[in-house]
Amino acid sequence: MLEFPVIDKEIANIAPDFRAISVFVEIKDDTRGTIARNVLEEACDFVRAGGPAWSEAHLASWSDTYSRFGAKPNRTPCSAQALKKRVEKDGRIPSINPIVDLYNAVSLRFAIPVGGENFDAYVGKPQLSVADGTEVFDTVMNGEAVIENPTKGEVIWRDDIGVTCRRWNWRQGTRTRLETLGGRMWFILESLATMPEEALEEAANMLVNGLRQLAPGCEVYRHKIIAG
Incomplete structure (x- = not known):
């Protein structure tokens, strides 16, 4: 079993x-390897068809959760809502690279925030916590590269040296x-x-199956997490 991520107890009060x-x-x-189908394009079509x-209920729940820790979801929506809005506006999301396209497709098809991280860049374990x-x-x-500080009380993903994603899953750090x-990768x-x-x-099955198509022979470990 994985020994990460760490979910702080305060998260259960928010969600x-x-x-x-x-x-x-x-x-x-x-x-x-490759994924035979264009999973990102198919996911965009699925969203445009109403799936x-x-x-709507899940993304509304995320908006309520964001409001609970002081964020303004209309200005800084969760990542899944932001992707959906782009598809509704432009019809498509531009391809970035196979791995990012895969987890964006999972996010769109299941209306769920999905994060992909370079675990080799981490110092310590990923931790979901409330910022000071x-x-x-x-x-x-x-x-230009800049350094920001989160708002006190904001939900953040972080490691031992800093924030890796602000406002829960709104904006990923560089x-x-x-x-x-390649190397070690972590998805949530x-x-x-x-x-x-x-x-x-x-959703997790779609991600794992896609990863195994892109990198045959990769080792995959997964586990479920609940708040509290």
Whole structure:
């Protein structure tokens, strides 16, 4: 069983129905494959057709959760809501690279925030916690690298040296961003009670199956997490 991520007890007060699946992947050789279908394009089509059935309820739950820790979900929505809005506006999401396309497709098809991280850039374990406001967050503004601090009381993902994602899953930092397929990678699929429990498992299966197609022979470890 994985010994991470660590979920602070305060999270249960903000989202008592929070549950997630953590997926750790290690690629030890250079063997690479492909996914036969264009999963990102198919996921965009699925969203435009109105799927999945729980989408509106689940994303509304995330908006309520964001409001509970002081965020403004209309300005800084959860990652799944942001992706959905882009598809509704533009019809498609541009391809970035196979690994990012895969987890974006999972996010769209299941209306669930999905994070992908370069675990080799981590110092210590991933931790979901409430910020005290002094933590450092590396990002880019107007093309320049900058350091920000989260708002006190904001829910953040972090490691031992700083914030890796602000406002729960709104904006990922640059230090741990997953840009290539290789090494050690970590993924987190985050849900609330308005998403069917079996759908969370299906989302994780889609991610793991895609990872094994992209990197045959990779080692995959997964486990379920609940708040509290």
